[in-house]
Amino acid sequence: MMDYENLLSQKVQRLKPSGIRRFFDLAAEMDDVISLGVGEPDFKTPWLIREAGIASLVKSKTWYTANAGLPELRKAISEYLGRRFNIHYDPQNEIFVTVGGSEAIDLCIRAMIEPGDEMLLPEPSFVAYAPICTLTGGTVVPIETREEDGFRLTAEALRSKITDKTKLLVLPFPCNPTGGVMRRDDLEAIAEVLRGTNITVLSDEIYAELTYGGETHVSIAELDGMRERTVVVNGFSKAYAMTGWRLGYAAGPEPVIKQMLKIHQYAIMCSPTTSQYAAITALTECDDEIASMVKQYDMRRRLVVDAFNSMGLHCFEPHGAFYVFPCIKSTGLSSNDFCEELLKQKKVAVIPGNAFGESGEGYVRVSYSYSLDYLVEATKRIGEFVASLGKTE
Numbered sequence: 370m371m372d373y374e375n376l377l378s379q380k381v382q383r384l385k386p387s388g389i390r391r392f393f394d395l396a397a398e399m400d401d402v403i404s405l406g407v408g409e410p411d412f413k414t415p416w417l418i419r420e421a422g423i424a425s426l427v428k429s430k431t432w433y434t435a436n437a438g439l440p441e442l443r444k445a446i447s448e449y450l451g452r453r454f455n456i457h458y459d460p461q462n463e464i465f466v467t468v469g470g471s472e473a474i475d476l477c478i479r480a481m482i483e484p485g486d487e488m489l490l491p492e493p494s495f496v497a498y499a500p501i502c503t504l505t506g507g508t509v510v511p512i513e514t515r516e517e518d519g520f521r522l523t524a525e526a527l528r529s530k531i532t533d534k535t536k537l538l539v540l541p542f543p544c545n546p547t548g549g550v551m552r553r554d555d556l557e558a559i560a561e562v563l564r565g566t567n568i569t570v571l572s573d574e575i576y577a578e579l580t581y582g583g584e585t586h587v588s589i590a591e592l593d594g595m596r597e598r599t600v601v602v603n604g605f606s607k608a609y610a611m612t613g614w615r616l617g618y619a620a621g622p623e624p625v626i627k628q629m630l631k632i633h634q635y636a637i638m639c640s641p642t643t644s645q646y647a648a649i650t651a652l653t654e655c656d657d658e659i660a661s662m663v664k665q666y667d668m669r670r671r672l673v674v675d676a677f678n679s680m681g682l683h684c685f686e687p688h689g690a691f692y693v694f695p696c697i698k699s700t701g702l703s704s705n706d707f708c709e710e711l712l713k714q715k716k717v718a719v720i721p722g723n724a725f726g727e728s729g730e731g732y733v734r735v736s737y738s739y740s741l742d743y744l745v746e747a748t749k750r751i752g753e754f755v756a757s758l759g760k761t762e
Contacts, residue, residue: 380503380504380506381504383503384500384503384504385500387496387724389406389407389496389720389724391724399712399716401716402712402716402717402718403716403717403718403743403746403747403750404717404718405717405718405719405735405736405737405739405744405747406718406719406720406734406736407736408545408607408690408691408692408736408738409606409612409736409738410606410607410610410612410662410691410738411738411739411740411743412610412662412665413610414609414610414611414614414647415609415610415651415655415658417650417651417654417655417658418609418611418647418648418650418651418655419647420650421646421647421649421650422614422643422644422646422647424646425642425643425646425647426643430642430643430646431642431643432642433638433639433642434466434639434640434642434645435639436465436630436633436634436638436639437464437465437466437630438464438465438466438618438639438640438645439466439642439645439646439649440460440461441649442466442645442646442648442649442652443460443461443464443465443466443618444460445648445649445652445653446458446460446464446466446618446620446652447459447460447464447620448652448653449652449653450601450603450620453577453578454574454577454586454587454588454591455588455591456588456590456591456596456601456620458620458621459623462623462626462627463620463621463622463623463626464618464619464620464626465618465619465626465629465630465633466616466617466618466639466640466645466648467604467616467617467618467619467633467637467640468615468616468617468637468640468641469604469606469615469616469617470573470575470602470603470604470606470617470618471497471617472617472633472637473600473602473604473617473618473619473629474497474498474501474571474573474602475497475501476619476629476632476633477537477571477600477602477619477621477625477629478498478501478502478505478507478537478571479501479505479632480625480628480629480632481536481537481569481571481625482502482505482506482507482536482537483505483506483507483536484505484506484507485506485507485508485534486505486507486508486534486535486536486537487507487508487509487510487532487534487535487536488502488507488508488509488510488535488536488537488538488539489510489512489527489530489531489535489537489538489539489568490502490509490510490511490512490539490726491511491512491513491514491522491539491540491541491544492511492512492513492514492725492726492727492728492729493514493520493544493546493547493694493722493725493726493728493729493732494539494541494544494545494546494725494726495541495545495546495573495725496724496725498539498541499726507536508534510530510535511726511727511728512526512527512530513526513726513728514526514544514547514549514728515728516685516696519549519550519685520544520547520548520549520685520694521542521549521550521551521555522540522542522551522555522559523555523558524558524559524561524562527559527562528562531562531566531568535566535568536568536569537568537569537570537571538563538568538569538570538571539570539571539573540559540570540571540572540573540589541573542572542573542574542689543576543577543579543580543586543687543688543689543690544576544689544690545576545690545692545725545734546692546694546720546722546725546729546732546734547685547687547692547694548670548685548686548687548688548689548690548691548692548693548694549685549687549688549689550580550586550688550689551587551589552584552587553587556587556589556592557592559589560589560592560593560594560595563594563595563598564594568598569598569599569600569625570589570595570598570599570600571599571600571602572588572589572590572599572600572601572602573602574586574588574601574602574603575602575603575604575606575607575617576607576608576689576690576691577603577608578607578608578659578663579607579608579663579666579689579690579691580663580688580689581663581666581667581670581687581688581689582688584688586689588601590620590621596622597622598622599621599622600619600620600621600622600625600626600629601619601620601621602617602618602619603617603618603620604616604617604618605617605644605648605651607690607691608659608662609648609651609655609658609659610662611644611647611648611651614641614643614644614647614648615640615641615644616640616641616644616645616648666691666737666738668741669691669737669738669739669741669744670687670691670693670737672737672741672744672745672748673693673735673737673744673748674686674687674693676744676748676751676752677693677695677735677748677751679752680748680751680752680755680756681699681755682695682696682697682699682700682755683695683696683699684696691736691737691738692734692735692736692737693734693735693737694722694729694732694733694734694735695732695733695735696731696732697731697732697733698731700755700758701758702758703721703723703730703731704721704722704723704724704729704730704731704732704733705721705723707721707733708720708721708733710754711751711754714754714757715750715751715753715754716750717747717750717751717754719733719734719735719751720733720734720735721733721734722734
């Protein structure tokens, strides 16, 4: 009989399953559940993009591409980043295409972190960063972000966590799950702390196009002295409603990109060819589609924030991504208990805040990447559940 406990990696066995997927799986086992748990746009991929993918198949463009991706796609990415965010990269040596932004995150951390190294991680944040670091043998150093600071990373908090072992800072803004954003002044303060160090930044900008309130996203790579120490990760899943196409990219200094690409060559070979052709059209012809989706998200954002505040659950107003992060401490329930009881009693699935780090306890993540009718019904049920508890102020 096989002894799988000793056969399998101890590091992998110690990893906790994703808190997001746990509630997604629970909801899938029940009928008539309204799920606000998964961060996936409800919009269809714009038709122009789908047409480009179909055309590539009709023309039998189904072979492997270069490991780094189609040259014309890398050129389009370079032009897009310059046009939208004023950051400039050589498409030949400083950009390569990945299987979703998630692969780019994985490659950056693996290319940087060795046993004994420390990775600074603002939390609450996306669930994937910490486990990847753990698998490399590195140490995750959480930096709590607070609602009173707009869930932004402050220079003071960053400075207090830096040691001689610090190798990498993850900068996950706009933030999943809080919707917090970093404005130019915030980033300048972070940049001032980092200048003169040998610390690299992984800037996860997958939600860069989804910002609200009149101010557009600023990449830390735009600031003086930051481009040389920053790997920008982005992709097509969120802004273009292309989650299933599995396409992202990394842009950064050539010495770093070269090592990341080496891992990609052995692990992946290349990203999906059909998706790459479709992505060229996304970058070059779909600015209007992005604007239309952002307008809808903004409407949903305001509806959901107002709904939570009206039911007595204080809700921070997010200015990026498509999540709200209401505080549920007044109910007297833990984040897990709140989500489990809500699912059981009202068949609405949301994600406990502590799935995104210990500092997320007392909050829940709610995605508003769903139709208005869906959100209205979901928030009505949540309001009924909260009222039945009788403990909110």
